[in-house]
Amino acid sequence: MHSKNNNFNEYAVIDLGSNSFYMLVVKKINDSLKVIYKNKKNIHLATGxxxxxxxxxxxIKRGISCLELFAERLKDFPVSHVKVVGTYTLRVAKNRHEFLRAAAxxxxxPIEVVSxxxxxxxxxIGAINNEFVAKSDxxxxxxxxxxxxxxxxxIxxxxxxxESRPMGCVTYAKQFFPLQAIDRQSFERARFAAEQQVEKIIKLVKSKNISVAFGSSGTIKSIYNILLDIGVTDGIITPKRLDDLVSYVLEFKHFKDIDYPSLTKExxxxxxxxxxxxxGVFKAFGIQELHYTQSALREGLLYEMVGDHKIHQDICQQTxxxxxxxxxxxxxxxxxxxxxAQHFFKQWQQFSPVIIDxxxxxxxxxxxxxxxxxxSINFSGIQKHSAYIIRNSNMPGFNEEQQFLLSTLVKYHRKGFKLDTLPYFSLFENKQIYPLLQILRLAVLVNNQRSNTLDPNAFKLMVLDDDPYKIALTIDKAFAKSNRLIRLDLEQEQQYWQQNKPWQLELKIG
Incomplete structure (x- = not known):
């Protein structure tokens, strides 16, 4: 893997979309970013x-071939300078791990799948960092x-x-236009299906008194470009212009017949x-004017990766x-x-050969x-309730695997467990997950009495034989004497670990 190079000033973001895979490479010169390379491949992942x-x-094969090509361009890039995200198709694909394993x-x-x-x-974030967009309220x-x-x-x-809704140009083409024939009935069915998807938020959106609307993506870029083709000099999308465009398009009989200079064959x-x-969405929300913006997901990723590493951490903290x-x-x-947990982790880190970022x-x-x-649900089975809430909450700043790892650690934080039921993660290895889980379990357990005066220094944690899963926990003699319940709980915990090889917990009084 690539080493970290502090003088390296190029960054890459890759968006693994349902329609296309897109790579953007920028160079940081002083405080500005200059685009030095773009590559877009139409993979149509969602059709699969x-x-x-x-x-x-x-x-899967088309996607992997594309990533192989992208890897050639990124040969000298440190991992910290590359951000790759998978969107809708990788979100919903039940066999996405097949894709992620082949990609690896x-x-x-690392490929992060985002909610x-x-x-x-x-x-x-990407759109509002565009100068024009930022001026509006x-x-x-x-x-x-x-x-x-x-x-x-x-604001x-x-x-x-x-909000995210499961409707996209690739999936709707497959669903409503399977033969790529154009007729008003199919178009209206697709339009009303889209309206239905946003039905529950129409009132909320209208109540926000939007001062200006912006659209990004290939579809909206195409609408903008076709308006320019037909003589709309500013390219602004209004209800009348959109109605006219829909009427023009419905005059064609087939997808391949659509004849506008800017519309590519793809x-x-x-x-x-x-x-x-x-x-459907434009009409449902009663939008009066919409501008096309080039900045979107990739720019948002760049901003959080390059702009300030602290920004992303702050978003997670706030969540x-x-x-x-x-x-x-x-x-x-x-x-x-x-x-x-911090006390135990710092001690664990001194002895362990495993790197945890x-x-x-x-x-x-x-x-x-x-x-x-x-x-808030119930104390009985609290670990399951806590895991469920974390898994199903909107968590800005977290990709899907980070959120899933958080819920998994919480799910296994107490009581008996079986390591072989732990889910598979593509971004993290067991040698990283196990120690986190061990430390969390011990940190929760020694605080079972809910004493806010507990001194973590009463415990000393060591890794045995350079094996990150073998832990020795030394308890201060005076503490052990006056906290027999905690000692009994730790002995029970010792048995849970014994049932899950290669874990091992050794308790000492010293």
Whole structure:
């Protein structure tokens, strides 16, 4: 793997979309970013999804071949300078691990699959960092992708509504225009299906008094370019212009017949379905004027990767704080568990040969802060309730695997467990996950008495025989004498570990 080079000033973001895979490479010169390379391949990944949400072998193969090509361009890039995200199709594909495992063989960078809401947030961040967009007050952004459509509303740099709907130009082309024939009935069916998808948020969106609306993505870029083709000099999308464009398009009989200078042969396959989605949403929300913006998901990723590494961490921190507040978590106790986890982790780190990065370390502390979030449902089975809430919450700043890891750590934080039931992760290895889980379990357990005066220094943790799964925990003699319940709990924990080889917990009084 590539080593970290502090003088390396190029960054790459790759968007593994349902329609196309797109790579953008920029160079940081002083404080500005200059685009030095772009590469877009139409993979049509979403066409490979069957009714059971299984990706076909051929679509996986197309995707992997593309990543192999992209890897050639990124040969000298450190991992910290490359950000790769998968969107709708990789989100919903039940066999996405097949794709991710095959990708790992030819592409040496982690692929993060993001939730629809996280995608909408990143699109918003990317769009508002465009100078023109930033001038407006209440901003509305829509992005019609290959498999899903993202909608975000925000004030200044803060998104206040992020939504994702499972409707995209590739999936709707397959569903409503299987023979690529154009007729009003099919178009209206697709349009009303799109309206139905946003039905529940129409009132909310209209109440926000949007001052200006923006659209990103290939579909909206095509609409903008066709308006320029037919003589609309500013390219602004208005209800009248959109109605006229739909009427023109419905005069064609087949996708391949659509004849506008700016519409590429590739885009013709998905333009009508994308137009139907956009038309449905535009009408449903009563938008009066919409501008095309080039900046979206990739720019959002770049901004958070290059702009300031702290920005992303702050977003995650705020997400955790919001959850703590929403579910009335006992903060004093949660903080005590997090402090203990930090104490154990620092000691573990001194002895362990395994490298755990800052993100994973943060996930450990966040799991400590949220381990009791399920108390709002019931104490009995709290670990399952807590895991469920974390798994199903909107968590800005987290990709799907980070969120899943957080919920997994919390799910296994107490009681008996079986290591072989732990889920598979493509971004993390067991040698990283196991120690986090061990530390979390011990941190929660020694705080069972809920004493906010517990001194973590009463415990000393060591790794035995250079084996990161073998832990020796030494308990201060005076502490052990006056806290017999904690000692009994630790002895029970010892038995749980024995049932899960290669884990081992050795207890000492010293």
């Amino acid at each position: 999804l069957d009714n059971e949400y299984q990706l076909s072998k051929s679509s 063989k030819v592409f040496p960078y 629809g809401q996280e995608e909408a947030r990143l699109i918003y 209440v901003k509305f952004i829509i992005d019609v992708g290959g498999g899903s459509t993202e909608i975000a509303i925000g 200044n740099s803060t998104p206040i509504l992020v 885009r013709k396959h998905v333009f009508v379905s994308g137009l139907a989605i956009f038309y 955790i704080k919001n959850l703590i507040k929403q579910y009335n978590v006992d903060e004093a106790h949660a903080n005590q568990v997090a402090i203990t 800052k993100i994973l370390e943060s996930i450990l502390y966040w799991s400590a802060l949220l381990h009791e979030i399920g108390l």
